Every structure is written in C-alpha cells, then in structure tokens.
Amino acid sequence: MKTAIQLLQNYLDVIQNPQAAAALFAEDGVLELPYLQTLGLPHRVQGREQIQAFIAGLLKKVPDFRFRNIRFLIDTPAQAFAEYSVEAEVPATGQIYKQTYAGRLVAEKGQITLLRESMDTLAAQRAFTDGRISTAGDHDKTQPTAIVVSAYYRVHPEDRQTFIDAVKPEMQAAQQLPGCVFYAFSQDLVNPDAFHLSEGWADIDAYERHEHSATFLQALSTVVKEVRILHREGVRYDVAKQHIDDPRGKVTD
Numbered sequence: 001m002k003t004a005i006q007l008l009q010n011y012l013d014v015i016q017n018p019q020a021a022a023a024l025f026a027e028d029g030v031l032e033l034p035y036l037q038t039l040g041l042p043h044r045v046q047g048r049e050q051i052q053a054f055i056a057g058l059l060k061k062v063p064d065f066r067f068r069n070i071r072f073l074i075d076t077p078a079q080a081f082a083e084y085s086v087e088a089e090v091p092a093t094g095q096i097y098k099q100t101y102a103g104r105l106v107a108e109k110g111q112i113t114l115l116r117e118s119m120d121t122l123a124a125q126r127a128f129t130d131g132r133i134s135t136a137g138d139h140d141k142t143q144p145t146a147i148v149v150s151a152y153y154r155v156h157p158e159d160r161q162t163f164i165d166a167v168k169p170e171m172q173a174a175q176q177l178p179g180c181v182f183y184a185f186s187q188d189l190v191n192p193d194a195f196h197l198s199e200g201w202a203d204i205d206a207y208e209r210h211e212h213s214a215t216f217l218q219a220l221s222t223v224v225k226e227v228r229i230l231h232r233e234g235v236r237y238d239v240a241k242q243h244i245d246d247p248r249g250k251v252t253d
Contacts, residue, residue, distance in 0.1 A: 001110035004080035005072060008105045011115065012067040012084060018059065022052035026111040035121045037214040041178075061128070062097055064088040080105045090127050097127035125176050141200065142244055145181045147207045151197040151234035159227040160193055166227070167195075170219035174199070177213065179206020197234075207236075 002010070007024055014020040025031070031051050036043035045054045059065055067084045074081035086099045099119055106114040155163045167185050174183040181200035188194035201207040210216055223229070 002107070003075075003077050004105050004107040005075045005082075007107050007110075007112050008072075008080045008082055008103065008115075009070070011105075011112065012070055012082075015055065015065065015067055016059065018052045018055040021055055022048040024112050025051055025115075026108065026113050029112050030114050032114070032116040033119060034116065035119055041209065061092065062086075062088050062090055065097075067101075074104075078107055080107075093128060095127040097124070099123050099127075121176070125178070128178060141182055143181045144202060145200040145242060146203045146239055147201040148237040148239055149197065149199040149201075149207075149234065150237070152232065153195045153197070153229060154191070154231040155193055155195070156228035156230060157193050163195065163223060163227045166219045166222040170215045173213070173215040174210055177206065177210055179203060180210070193230075 011021055011024050014024075025048055028047060029051065030044065030046045031054060032044045034043055042054070045051050065086060065088050067086060070082055070084045072080065072082045081102070081104045083100060083102050085101070086097060088097050089095070090097050101117045101119050103115060103117045105112055153163070164187075171183055171185050174180055179202040181202055183199040184197070186196050186198075188196065199210075201210070
C-alpha cells in the first residue's frame with residue numbers, strides 16, 4: 001500500500017497524464033487550489049472524472065506543464081508536504097508561467113483523499129494575461145469590452161467607512177480577474193456619502209466569474225448586512241459598438 005509521500009511523488013511524476021494522475025485519488029478524492037478563488041476560477045474538484053478534466057484543461061493551456069525542483073518537507077504514512085515548481089510557456093500569451101507550489105497530501109488506504117496546493121496568484125495572472133496587471137490607475141479602456149456596468153450608491157453617513165472598507169479589497173481583487181478591462185469605485189466629489197461604480201468586462205464569462213467570486217460575495221454580504229443603503233441604481237450594458245472618445249482635440253490655442 002502506497003504511503004502519502006509515494007502518492008505525492010507519483011502524482012508529480014505523471015502530471016502530463018491526466019488519467020493516470022486522477023487514478024491516484026480515492027473515488028471521492030479532492031484536489032483543491034484555494035487561492036484560485038481570488039481569480040474567480042474553479043478552485044475545488046472532487047472525484048476522478050472532475051480531477052482528470054481539471055488537469056487536462058490545465059495542460060491544454062500549458063502543454064509543457066511539469067513539476068520540477070521537488071522538495072519534501074513532511075513525510076508520515078498518512079500525510080506529506082512538499083514544495084515544487086513549474087516553469088513553462090503559455091502559448092496563448094507567449095508568457096512563461098513560473099510558479100512555486102506548496103502541496104499537502106492526505107492519504108488513506110493507499111489513495112489520495114485530499115491534495116491542497118497553495119500558489120502565487122499574481123504569477124499566474126501575469127502569465128495568463130500577457131503580463132498585464134491592471135491597477136486602479138492603469139486602466140486601458142481601449143481594450144475590447146463586451147459588458148459594462150454602471151452603478152450608484154448613496155449610503156448612510158454613519159456607514160460610509162464600513163462601505164469603503166468592504167468594497168475596496170473587492171475592487172482590488174476584481175481588477176486582477178481574467179477578462180477585467182476596468183473596475184473602479186469612486187467617491188462623489190460633491191456628496192461624500194455617494195459612490196459610483198464603473199466596470200467593464202471582456203465577455204459575459206468574465207462578468208459571471210466575478211459575480212461568483214469569493215471576494216465579491218463577501219463584500220456583497222457585508223454591504224447588505226451592515227450598510228444602510230439609502231439609494232441604489234445599477235445598469236448592465238451589452239456593448240454593440242465601441243468608440244474611442246477624447247474631447248481634448250476640441251480645445252484650441
């Protein structure tokens with residue numbers, strides 16, 4: 001019967017073969033990458049079929065995905081912990097996916113019941129998005145945008161800071177999601193209790209990933225439960241045609 005460290009070594013060795021890798025898991029085994037939640041991506045798959053499909057999808061994006069520099073740090077019959085790295089090209093972007101994983105494996109009866117891996121999501125974002133990481137001051141609204149959302153909130157003065165503290169980390173997380181063209185909350189210049197939200201997404205899938213992301217749902221829960229919203233309006237637009245607008249040319253010397 002294979003020990004935890006043997007199972008982990010086998011998994012790392014056969015990652016290029018999704019079926020063989022999935023076969024190492026128990027029938028209801030789980031593969032988790034919790035930090036993928038921050039990117040709005042699937043982060044937990046259960047059962048051999050789902051695990052095989054997850055790995056196959058990864059290899060489709062990164063065909064030369066292989067684990068290297070394996071370093072085992074914990075070795076018991078039922079649990080193993082190791083660090084291992086990947087360095088491979090993402091053909092769609094031409095970027096190198098350079099990543100270090102930390103994996104904890106739990107074994108039972110010679111099969112993997114849980115493999116949980118941590119990772120650097122910023123490195124993943126760079127590799128899978130042409131190396132462009134958006135920030136609040138670095139929007140490129142000339143990128144093709146299929147979905148635009150415009151919303152307005154007016155909150156109770158006593159709840160203003162609670163609102164800001166809830167939406168600020170969500171805004172920062174949303175800006176890093178694949179397919180986010182722009183995402184910004186701004187406080188009204190006249191009424192400090194009013195806030196404007198502007199968001200743009202490359203396609204409906206990117207918009208939906210954000211709507212189901214952990215950071216969005218956490219912020220939404222906080223705002224609904226702890227902030228007295230005096231007025232709110234929100235509209236989603238499906239963009240049919242996009243124009244570049246710059247009125248500065250209307251100014252003459």
